Amino acid sequence: MSKDLDPADWNETRRQAHRMLDDMLDHIQNIRQQPVWQPMPQETRAEFRAPLPAAAQPLEDIHTQFLSSILPYGSGNTHPRFMGWVQGAGTVPGMLAEMLAAGLNANLGGRDHAGIEVERQLVQWVREMFGFPESASGIFVTGTSIANFMAVLVARTHAMGGGVRKSGLGKAGSRLRGYTSAAAHGCVRRAFEYAGLGADALREIATGADHRMDVGELRARIRRDRMAGLTPFMVIASAGTVDAGAIDDLAAIAALCAEEKLWFHVDGAYGALGVLSREIAPRLAGIDAADSIAFDFHKWGQVPYDAGFLLVRDGRLHMDTFASPAAYLRRDTRGLSAGSPWPCDFGPDLSRGFRALKTWFTLKAFGREKLGAMMEESCAMARHLEMRIGNEAELELAAPVGLNIVCFRYRGSDALNGEIVADMQEAGIAAPSTTMLDGRMAIRACFINHRTTIADVEALVQAALAFGRRRSGQSLAKPA
Numbered sequence: 154m155s156k157d158l159d160p161a162d163w164n165e166t167r168r169q170a171h172r173m174l175d176d177m178l179d180h181i182q183n184i185r186q187q188p189v190w191q192p193m194p195q196e197t198r199a200e201f202r203a204p205l206p207a208a209a210q211p212l213e214d215i216h217t218q219f220l221s222s223i224l225p226y227g228s229g230n231t232h233p234r235f236m237g238w239v240q241g242a243g244t245v246p247g248m249l250a251e252m253l254a255a256g257l258n259a260n261l262g263g264r265d266h267a268g269i270e271v272e273r274q275l276v277q278w279v280r281e282m283f284g285f286p287e288s289a290s291g292i293f294v295t296g297t298s299i300a301n302f303m304a305v306l307v308a309r310t311h312a313m314g315g316g317v318r319k320s321g322l323g324k325a326g327s328r329l330r331g332y333t334s335a336a337a338h339g340c341v342r343r344a345f346e347y348a349g350l351g352a353d354a355l356r357e358i359a360t361g362a363d364h365r366m367d368v369g370e371l372r373a374r375i376r377r378d379r380m381a382g383l384t385p386f387m388v389i390a391s392a393g394t395v396d397a398g399a400i401d402d403l404a405a406i407a408a409l410c411a412e413e414k415l416w417f418h419v420d421g422a423y424g425a426l427g428v429l430s431r432e433i434a435p436r437l438a439g440i441d442a443a444d445s446i447a448f449d450f451h452k453w454g455q456v457p458y459d460a461g462f463l464l465v466r467d468g469r470l471h472m473d474t475f476a477s478p479a480a481y482l483r484r485d486t487r488g489l490s491a492g493s494p495w496p497c498d499f500g501p502d503l504s505r506g507f508r509a510l511k512t513w514f515t516l517k518a519f520g521r522e523k524l525g526a527m528m529e530e531s532c533a534m535a536r537h538l539e540m541r542i543g544n545e546a547e548l549e550l551a552a553p554v555g556l557n558i559v560c561f562r563y564r565g566s567d568a569l570n571g572e573i574v575a576d577m578q579e580a581g582i583a584a585p586s587t588t589m590l591d592g593r594m595a596i597r598a599c600f601i602n603h604r605t606t607i608a609d610v611e612a613l614v615q616a617a618l619a620f621g622r623r624r625s626g627q628s629l630a631k632p633a
């Protein structure tokens with residue numbers, strides 16, 4: 154028996170590979186005919202409690218099991234009526250690029266090879282998108298949760314110097330305070346926990362009725378903290394809040410940060426890529442003044458999971474936060490060890506996949522204009538839903554529609570709205586999610602998916618009405 158893991162029969166493997174590719178293309182082409190989501194039956198789940206395989210199995214058999222037991226039970230985010238959370242739908246070029254990346258099996262931690270040049274190309278494109286200087290650095294990471302965490306670490310270096318890596322936060326570090334809005338994503342709070350600053354070091358500033366950070370309150374809080382002997386060091390603004398899609402007043406926050414000499418970070422998980430659209434970009438005015446921006450190509454950018462990104466204006470400071478010398482990572486001017494700095498100097502990961510390739514393919518295959526137009530369509534879909542809710546007496550809007558997220562209710566209890574969402578998901582009709590706004594549950598439809606059409610929005614409205622009527626009819630029929 155050969156010890157290597159290459160195919161024994163390349164021709165048969167080639168045929169099987171083509172079948173697998175065709176099956177996946179068929180699946181994507183016919184996604185509309187599938188339910189958005191369906192629960193996984195117990196007997197299918199039980200297949201994944203099998204013991205560790207001792208012997209080799211034919212690729213064909215494994216793929217057959219994939220087709221019957223994995224493919225039908227995805228979360229549904231490739232489906233046009235998936236409207237839950239904030240999840241991109243992926244694209245065919247992105248999928249194909251993933252296959253090529255796996256074939257290359259490149260490690261993007263460092264060294265001198267084409268993968269690193271592709272990632273550098275992406276860093277340059279991202280600088281260009283946000284109007285950042287050549288000296289800015291960037292790096293692919295899993296997602297915005299990690300990118301926000303890394304930004305907090307860079308801001309910590311900015312406040313305390315590189316010595317913090319050796320000596321820890323100490324007394325001076327315990328006085329650091331950061332600021333974000335009450336509508337910020339929970340990962341911002343977690344970033345403060347992981348960075349050793351503690352969640353109490355993060356001030357959550359109240360938002361107005363528009364869900365944007367109250368900049369007056371931010372200014373007042375910074376002043377109060379300074380007077381109490383504390384050290385304000387960073388503000389984290391949101392470009393698209395997770396609940397309602399609100400964009401903080403980035404220009405006003407940028408000006409305040411400049412005045413107060415604070416690090417200005419933008420959590421633009423999905424909203425920041427709105428700079429690709431001429432229509433949406435003006436709403437992000439001020440983002441070009443950020444010290445750092447975290448965002449995901451796998452959300453509005455439609456790059457397959459995962460492709461998070463951190464951009465830092467001061468590349469030197471970014472490197473000072475993460476780079477460390479090691480004999481086995483010695484740099485040279487020639488050979489494979491050339492081309493310093495490497496991506497591993499800008500983040501905690503040494504082993505890194507080739508996320509840049511699927512992003513490079515996506516940006517080239519669609520171009521800025523088509524991606525921008527797709528995002529504008531998402532916002533048009535949200536406006537359409539807002540209008541439809543206004544026309545239906547049983548429905549009410551739960552938050553202003555700022556961008557591409559619509560939060561609404563079927564008039565009734567929180568429990569009723571939760572049931573309506575579960576009903577829609579289980580029926581496979583549509584998959585919105587829920588959130589709590591002003592202490593009440595809302596049905597949340599986030600338009601990120603490039604496949605969603607007005608007909609899908611209509612299907613969501615009809616399903617919300619039908620399940621709402623059925624359930625409220627039932628509860629009326631029951632004795633109190």
Ligand SMILES: Cc1ncc(COP(=O)(O)O)c(C=O)c1O
Nearest residue numbers: 239296297298338393394395422
């Ligand atoms: C505003 C915001 N920030 C951060 C995140 C976390 O991003 P990720 O899931 O890529 O870690 C999300 C996720 O939806 C988000 O909407």
